[in-house]
Amino acid sequence: MRVFVTGASGWIGSAVVPELIEAGHEVIGLARSGASAERIRAAGAQPHPGSLDDLESIRSGAAAADAVIHLGFKHDFDRFAESGRTERAVVQAIGDELAGSGRALLFASGLAGSPGVLFTENDPSPFSGPDAPRGGGENFAFEYADRGVRPVALRFSPTVHGMGDHGFTAQLARIARERGVAAWIGDGSSRWPAVHRSDAARLVRLALEQAPARGIVHAVGEEGIPSRAIAEALGAALELPSASIAPEDAESHFGWIGAFFGMDIVASGALTRERFGWTPTGPTLLEDIAAGAYSPVPVAG
Numbered sequence: 223m224r225v226f227v228t229g230a231s232g233w234i235g236s237a238v239v240p241e242l243i244e245a246g247h248e249v250i251g252l253a254r255s256g257a258s259a260e261r262i263r264a265a266g267a268q269p270h271p272g273s274l275d276d277l278e279s280i281r282s283g284a285a286a287a288d289a290v291i292h293l294g295f296k297h298d299f300d301r302f303a304e305s306g307r308t309e310r311a312v313v314q315a316i317g318d319e320l321a322g323s324g325r326a327l328l329f330a331s332g333l334a335g336s337p338g339v340l341f342t343e344n345d346p347s348p349f350s351g352p353d354a355p356r357g358g359g360e361n362f363a364f365e366y367a368d369r370g371v372r373p374v375a376l377r378f379s380p381t382v383h384g385m386g387d388h389g390f391t392a393q394l395a396r397i398a399r400e401r402g403v404a405a406w407i408g409d410g411s412s413r414w415p416a417v418h419r420s421d422a423a424r425l426v427r428l429a430l431e432q433a434p435a436r437g438i439v440h441a442v443g444e445e446g447i448p449s450r451a452i453a454e455a456l457g458a459a460l461e462l463p464s465a466s467i468a469p470e471d472a473e474s475h476f477g478w479i480g481a482f483f484g485m486d487i488v489a490s491g492a493l494t495r496e497r498f499g500w501t502p503t504g505p506t507l508l509e510d511i512a513a514g515a516y517s518p519v520p521v522a523g
């Protein structure tokens with residue numbers, strides 16, 4: 223397939239591109255700068271100049287492809303509402319372009335269940351409408367199934383980890399270094415699911431090739447790792463003490479990520495494994511932390 227990938231130069235996208243190419247697909251990657259275009263070209267794909275804010279570039283990329291994988295996102299958490307509006311506009315631009323063609327629209331989403339309750343592939347996203355987190359993009363994209371599109375939600379774990387990660391676990395490591403302590407919140411029993419980047423990339427390809435319309439894919443390698451275990455592993459890797467901080471101090475200690483780190487998110491990937499024959503084989507999150515993935519200078523590959 224000829225696949226248009228937004229976010230092709232990002233953390234997950236730059237693993238998805240070679241995964242697709244090795245499987246015989248052709249990739250066009252949205253590039254908003256010369257540096258992004260260079261990364262996309264180096265991965266073996268063809269850059270498509272444009273931006274998430276330039277919907278014509280999104281439409282023309284989608285028009286030239288047999289399928290779209292939308293991984294681009296504005297990760298400015300101080301302007302989260304704006305990111306959501308962009309997300310919704312981009313989903314609409316792609317959906318309208320693909321309407322009536324039966325082509326696939328795979329899009330990044332997250333794991334958003336009730337705290338402490340196992341979130342499965344059978345559970346709908348609780349977010350709908352333009353003002354919801356991520357612009358309610360998952361339910362909005364699924365509406366396009368009635369308009370002849372094959373929308374598929376790629377629900378990534380909160381941490382898609384590995385060497386070079388700059389996502390949430392990297393933020394926790396940075397805060398630990400700045401504060402001189404790797405902290406967890408309260409009793410540290412809140413959990414985060416996790417997946418290794420290589421496993422996530424393979425799953426995206428399997429979903430492209432196999433998932434039906436309104437398919438929900440859980441990129442979950444581990445169902446829920448206690449925040450205390452994550453903090454203690456970071457403390458050991460960074461040679462810092464680890465300690466609990468009170469929930470009321472979480473925001474001042476962690477900033478915006480505090481509320482998220484304190485959320486008890488637990489999710490299953492069992493149906494995804496069964497449906498797509500997906501078996502995660504990469505290191506666990508704690509193995510990656512111990513191997514130096516979040517240390518200032520990584521010590522292992």
Ligand SMILES: NC(=O)c1ccc[n+]([C@@H]2O[C@H](COP(=O)([O-])OP(=O)(O)OC[C@H]3O[C@@H](n4cnc5c(N)ncnc54)[C@H](OP(=O)(O)O)[C@@H]3O)[C@@H](O)[C@H]2O)c1
Nearest residue numbers: 229231232233234254258273274294295330378381382389
């Ligand atoms: N990584 C995780 O742990 C994780 C967990 C859950 C969900 N997700 C979701 O998965 C998706 C991919 O995440 P990621 O970790 O790969 O993100 P990332 O590393 O931050 O990459 C974001 C991508 O979006 C592109 N982008 C940002 N703003 C853009 C704009 N205005 N115009 C065009 N492109 C733009 C970036 O391009 P440049 O290269 O030019 O900056 C980059 O390719 C996102 O939707 C994210 O929220 C990720």
